[in-house]
Each structure stands twice: as structure tokens, then as C-alpha cells.
Amino acid sequence: MTTKPDLKTWKDIPVGGVVESGTSEYFHTGGWRSKVPVWQKQNCIQCMTCWAFCPDNAIKVVDGPKGKERGEFDYDFCKGCGICPEECPQNNKITKELKAKDANLKISPSTGTGTPGFDEKAAILFVGLKEAKDKFNIK
Amino acid sequence: MEKTIAAKTGNEAMAEAMRQINPDVCAAYPITPATEIMQIFAGFVNDGKVKTNLITVESEHSAMSACVGSAASGARTMTATSSQGLALMHEILFIASGIRLPIVMADVNRALSAPINIHCDHSDTMAERDSGWIQIFSENSQEAYDSMLQANRIAEHKDVITPVMVTTDGFIISHGMERLEMYPDAEVQKFVGEYKGPYNVLDVDHPITVGSIVLTDYYLEYKKAQHEAMKAAKRVILEVGKEFGKTFGREYGLIETYKTDDADFIVIAMGSTAGTAKAAIEELRLEGIKAGLLKIRVFRPFPAEEIAAVLAKAKAVAVLDRCESMSNQAGPVATEVKAGLYDAGVKVPLASYIYGLGGREIYIEDIKNVYRELKAIADGKSKPEQAKYIGLKA
Numbered sequence: 001m002t003t004k005p006d007l008k009t010w011k012d013i014p015v016g017g018v019v020e021s022g023t024s025e026y027f028h029t030g031g032w033r034s035k036v037p038v039w040q041k042q043n044c045i046q047c048m049t050c051w052a053f054c055p056d057n058a059i060k061v062v063d064g065p066k067g068k069e070r071g072e073f074d075y076d077f078c079k080g081c082g083i084c085p086e087e088c089p090q091n092n093k094i095t096k097e098l099k100a101k102d103a104n105l106k107i108s109p110s111t112g113t114g115t116p117g118f119d120e121k122a123a124i125l126f127v128g129l130k131e132a133k134d135k136f137n138i139k
Numbered sequence: 140m141e142k143t144i145a146a147k148t149g150n151e152a153m154a155e156a157m158r159q160i161n162p163d164v165c166a167a168y169p170i171t172p173a174t175e176i177m178q179i180f181a182g183f184v185n186d187g188k189v190k191t192n193l194i195t196v197e198s199e200h201s202a203m204s205a206c207v208g209s210a211a212s213g214a215r216t217m218t219a220t221s222s223q224g225l226a227l228m229h230e231i232l233f234i235a236s237g238i239r240l241p242i243v244m245a246d247v248n249r250a251l252s253a254p255i256n257i258h259c260d261h262s263d264t265m266a267e268r269d270s271g272w273i274q275i276f277s278e279n280s281q282e283a284y285d286s287m288l289q290a291n292r293i294a295e296h297k298d299v300i301t302p303v304m305v306t307t308d309g310f311i312i313s314h315g316m317e318r319l320e321m322y323p324d325a326e327v328q329k330f331v332g333e334y335k336g337p338y339n340v341l342d343v344d345h346p347i348t349v350g351s352i353v354l355t356d357y358y359l360e361y362k363k364a365q366h367e368a369m370k371a372a373k374r375v376i377l378e379v380g381k382e383f384g385k386t387f388g389r390e391y392g393l394i395e396t397y398k399t400d401d402a403d404f405i406v407i408a409m410g411s412t413a414g415t416a417k418a419a420i421e422e423l424r425l426e427g428i429k430a431g432l433l434k435i436r437v438f439r440p441f442p443a444e445e446i447a448a449v450l451a452k453a454k455a456v457a458v459l460d461r462c463e464s465m466s467n468q469a470g471p472v473a474t475e476v477k478a479g480l481y482d483a484g485v486k487v488p489l490a491s492y493i494y495g496l497g498g499r500e501i502y503i504e505d506i507k508n509v510y511r512e513l514k515a516i517a518d519g520k521s522k523p524e525q526a527k528y529i530g531l532k533a
Contacts, residue, residue: 010360010367015300015337016239017353017361021346 029056033080036132038125039073043090046070050084050124059084075138082126086110090123140326140387147319149312152280153219153245153305154179155319156287158189159327162243163214163334166194166205171257172309173221173247180219199224203231210240211349213339215291218242221309222249222263229267235302236271236365238350239337241294242302244272245287248410248461249309250497258498259309261409261461264438265471271365273303273372274439276409278395280317282436283307285389288322291331292379298371300337308411310498322387330386369440376437393442395434396449398424402431403454404513407446407476409435412459412494412501419506430510435472443479450480454517455488457509459529461495469525488516490523494530505529 007013046069051059058078062071085091091109098117099105105115112118113125132138147155153176157165165184167177177193184193194209196202199220210216220228225246235242248264250256264274273293277283283305290303307313340349353361377392384390397417399405408416413434423430433449435442450456460470468474473491480487492509495501509529515521 007357007360010363013357013360013364015364016237016349017351017357018238018338019348019351021348023348 028076030058030074030076030078033075033078034129035080035082036075036127036129036136036138037073037078037080037082037084038127038132038136038138039070040123040125043121043123044070045090045123047089049087049089053083053087055081055083082110085113085122085124085126088122088124090121094118094121141323143321143323145319145321146316147280147284147321148175148314148316149277149280149283149307150175150247150314151179152284152319153287153307154183155321156284156327157217157245158183159322159324160215160217160288160291160331161189161328162191162217164192164194164206164209164216165218166196166202166209166216167218167220168196168199168202168224170199170221170224172249172313173219173224173245175313176219176245176247199227200231203228203235206242207231207235207238207240210235210242210336211238211338212341213334213336215295215334215336216240216242217244219245219247221247222251222257225263225267226251229270232267232270232272232302234350237361239300239365239368240302241291241300241337243287243290243294244302244304245283246304246306247309247313248306254497256497257309259311259411259461260496260498262463262496264304264306265462265464267304268439268471271301271369272439273299273301273369273376273437275303275305275437276435277305277307277312278411278413278434280307280312280315280319281389282391283312284319284321285383285387285391286436288327288331288387289376289379289383289391291334293372293376295334295336296371296375296379299368299375301365301368301372306410311411326386330383373437373440373442376440391436393435393437393440394445394449395436397432397434399431399433399449399453401429403429403517404510405431405433405450405453405456406506406509406513407433407435407456407458407472409438409459409472410461412461412506415501415503416459416506419503419510422503423507423510428510428514438472441475441479443475444483446476447479447483447485450476450487451483451485453487455490455513455523457513458489458491459506459509460491460493460526463493463496463526467526473525488513488523490516490527491525493526493528499530501529
């Protein structure tokens with residue numbers, strides 16, 4: 001486990017700015033986010049597809065009653081890329097159902113949020129920063 | 140110590156120095172007039188005289204990139220280049236100095252294109268003066284050899300950890316055969332010492348990140364650390380030069396002065412022209428003109444205080460620049476000398492000259508004429524001119 005470097009002056013910088021490994025932990029890239037994924041646990045089938053696809057390990061794995069299972073997003077590192085709602089099988093299933101009902105519906109598993117009938121069944125919503133804050137209390 | 144006297148060109152002298160240093164890695168790409176250095180060195184590799192891993196690459200950009208990779212993984216690393224090759228390395232030179240890799244380069248000064256030209260001037264090296272490399276100029280093969288043997292010690296010193304380029308003047312030194320005093324291999328190796336790099340990216344037990352992004356919060360501090368290393372380099376260059384003198388009999392400093400103690404008129408020059416100036420001074424002294432020479436050996440870090448101290452008592456000074464910086468003011472050496480004089484509060488009439496571009500010959504008579512112009516300035520008969528071309532067809 002690395003310790004967070006406490007740099008204050010130019011004298012504290014290691015020669016050549018070399019850094020020990022694991023320091024990306026202290027660089028909270030979640031601040032880059034312009035859209036926010038919201039996990040709806042009640043709709044999640046625990047397939048772990050989102051975990052496998054997440055490019056930044058921003059989906060936590062926790063201990064559940066039957067072993068390891070999906071936990072909350074790690075919003076310190078989630079950059080809001082939208083891959084998890086797009087790949088989510090539950091989101092894909094509901095998108096297909098809605099499109100079957102309405103051939104003109106132009107949505108994808110990651111853009112379906114807000115479409116009537118979508119949010120109730122989707123496992124991962126994908127919302128704007130303001131909505132995330134106001135509706136889901138995610139900063 | 141038994142010294143070997145040999146007839147060697149500047150390129151041979153530099154290759155011999157590299158053989159004695161026996162670096163872990165060399166990555167290079169051939170370019171006139173530096174080609175021979177690596178060509179001769181490749182022979183040493185082939186004949187098993189060195190244990191160096193010689194990497195032949197497809198360009199100078201790749202050569203310096205390979206040097207960066209090699210030095211970052213804890214290997215003593217050297218290369219050689221010139222002119223367009225040095226210019227192609229430009230991007231990576233800043234990376235090598237920025238991530239503090241003590242690479243040593245043999246650099247043969249040659250004019251930059253256009254027009255394309257293979258002969259000596261200092262425009263290639265001057266174009267890299269802000270790259271964060273230490274720059275050492277040589278008057279002859281002996282100095283090139285001696286400075287190469289000191290370069291690793293300077294570059295690798297814990298207070299410096301900055302790359303060094305040692306330069307010769309293209310063809311004039313690189314291909315000019317001269318008397319060279321060489322020191323025994325074992326003595327050289329003892330002087331240069333074992334390599335201990337600043338860090339090792341291949342040390343799997345201590346994983347590190349090299350070359351990480353540093354943004355607005357610490358870039359400034361990063362540069363200040365380099366700035367201070369360059370300041371420390373002045374002291375270390377003097378220490379190493381002194382120790383070299385004790386060991387091998389020839390001491391080196393940041394500058395060399397020739398008959399400046401009582402000189403009314405001082406010319407500042409770098410590289411092979413310093414030798415021509417010394418000959419001019421000998422002749423002028425017979426005429427009763429008190430002429431002296433200040434040779435700048437180390438251009439980076441720039442020895443501003445040392446230069447100002449020498450010039451303080453002169454009646455007039457001339458700076459010879461073998462490089463055009465197209466500033467409308469003067470060449471790069473003159474500009475830096477003037478800045479140093481301003482800081483030191485020394486106000487001396489200073490004329491600046493541009494000479495020798497693209498290998499144009501400079502003669503003893505040309506330099507004598509510069510001294511005569513300095514005398515006219517001191518006598519109030521003329522005013523100092525800036526960036527005056529010597530030997531121009533006009």
C-alpha cells in the first residue's frame with residue numbers, strides 16, 4: 001500500500017518526478033464526469049457484466065449472502081463514460097421490449113433513461129449531473 | 140601514469156573515450172560529420188573491446204528515445220549526433236533532461252539546413268541551448284577526449300543528474316588529425332567510476348511511474364528543481380575539472396582565459412576558433428597590442444559571473460558567434476554575455492560578430508582585425524557594431 005505523497009515545495013519532488021506505483025488512487029478522476037450512471041439494485045440481476053466492462057474499476061464488488069456481488073459505483077473514479085448502461089443485459093432487454101412496441105423509438109440501453117416504461121425496469125440509469133444531484137443525491 | 144601519444148581525429152578521440160568509458164547502451168543513427176564516432180565505436184563492439192549493447196535505430200528521434208528508455212532502466216547510456224540529427228532529437232532532449240537522465244552525447248557542431256551544408260557552425264547546438272542539457276565545447280581533440288571522460292561524472296552527480304553534450308567543431312576538429320594524449324584504460328575507468336542511475340523503471344520489486352503528467356499544480360516546481368540542478372552543475376563541473384587535473388594533469392573550468400590579466404581588448408570565442416584567436420594574440424602582442432582571449436568552455440550552465448569578472452577591466456570586448464539567432468541584436472553568445480554584464484553592473488564597449496557560418500574559414504588575420512576594431516572603439520574612433528559579419532562578400 002502506497003502512502004499519499006505530501007508534496008509542498010519544489011524540494012520535495014523526487015528526481016525526475018518519478019512516482020511510486022499505485023498513486024492514481026489519489027487522483028480522483030470522477031471530477032471529469034459530465035453524465036452519471038445510477039444503479040437500481042432492485043432491477044439488477046447480478047450478472048457482473050458492468051463490472052467486467054468498466055474501464056476504470058469504478059464498480060465495487062462487495063460481500064453478499066451468496067458470496068461476492070455487485071456493489072455501488074465508486075464515484076471518485078467513475079468518469080461517466082456510459083459503457084455500463086449500454087452493456088447492461090437488463091437495460092438491453094427493456095430497450096428491446098420498448099422498441100418492439102414502437103418501431104419509431106430511437107433509444108439505446110444508455111440513452112433510454114426517461115423514456116416511458118424504461119426507468120421502472122432498467123438496472124442502470126444514465127442521467128445528467130443536475131438530475132443525479134437533485135433526484136439521486138449523487139454529487 | 141603512462142600516457143599514450145597518438146595521432147587522432149576528434150571523432151577518433153571521442154570514440155576512444157567511449158571505448159574507455161564502456162557504456163552499457165549506445166543508441167545512434169549516422170549523420171555527417173559525427174558518423175565516424177559510432178562507426179569506430181561499432182568496431183569496438185564487434186571486436187569485443189566493450190560490453191556495450193549498441194542499438195541501431197531508424198532515426199535520431201528514435202536514437203534519443205531509445206537512450207531515454209535505456210537510461211530510465213538503469214543503464215549508462217551514450218550517443219552521438221550532429222546538425223539535423225540533433226534537431227530531430229529536439230523533442231526527446233527535453234524529455235531526457237526533464238525526467239533527469241544522465242545521458243552523455245558526443246555532438247559534432249554542424250550548420251543547420253537550409254541551405255543544406257555539412258560544415259561547422261554552432262547553430263545546431265545553440266538551437267538546443269534551452270533543452271536543459273549541459274553543453275561543453277571543445278577547442279581541439281584533446282579537450283573533446285578529456286571532456287568526454289568528465290561528462291559522465293558531471294551528468295551522474297547526485298546534485299546534477301542532467302544529460303551532457305560534449306561538442307567538437309565539424310570537420311575542423313572531428314576530421315582534423317591532432318596529437319592526442321590518451322590515458323590508460325584502467326585509470327580512466329577508475330576516474331569515471333561505476334554507474335549508479337537515478338532510478339530504475341525495470342526494478343520490479345520497486346515499481347515506479349516515469350514521465351507522468353504534471354499539470355498546473357507542480358510543473359513550475361518541477362522546472363525549479365531542474366533550474367537548481369543546473370546551478371549545482373557549475374560547482375560540479377569545476378570539482379570534476381579539478382579532480383581530472385589532479386589525476387591526468389590537465390585541469391578544466393567553465394571558461395579559459397588566455398593573456399587576459401593585462402588585456403585591454405578581449406575577444407570571446409568558443410570551440411576551435413579559440414585556437415586561432417590565441418595565434419592572433421601572439422602576433423598582436425608583438426605589435427604591442429594588449430590582446431586577450433576568453434574561451435567559453437561550458438555554455439550551459441552559462442558562466443555569466445565568471446565572464447563578467449574577466450571583462451570588468453577591459454577597454455573593449457568582442458564576442459564571436461558562430462551562429463545566427465536572427466534576433467536583429469546579436470548572436471546567442473553575445474546576447475548572453477551582455478545579459479551577464481548587465482547583472483554584474485559591468486559597462487564595457489562590446490562589439491558582436493557573426494562568423495564561420497556553414498564552415499566559412501576564419502583566419503588569424505580576421506581575428507587580428509577584430510582586435511584592431513576594438514582598439515578603434517577604445518580610442519573613440521568608432522562605435523561598436525552588433526552582429527557584424529566577418530568575411531562577408533559585400
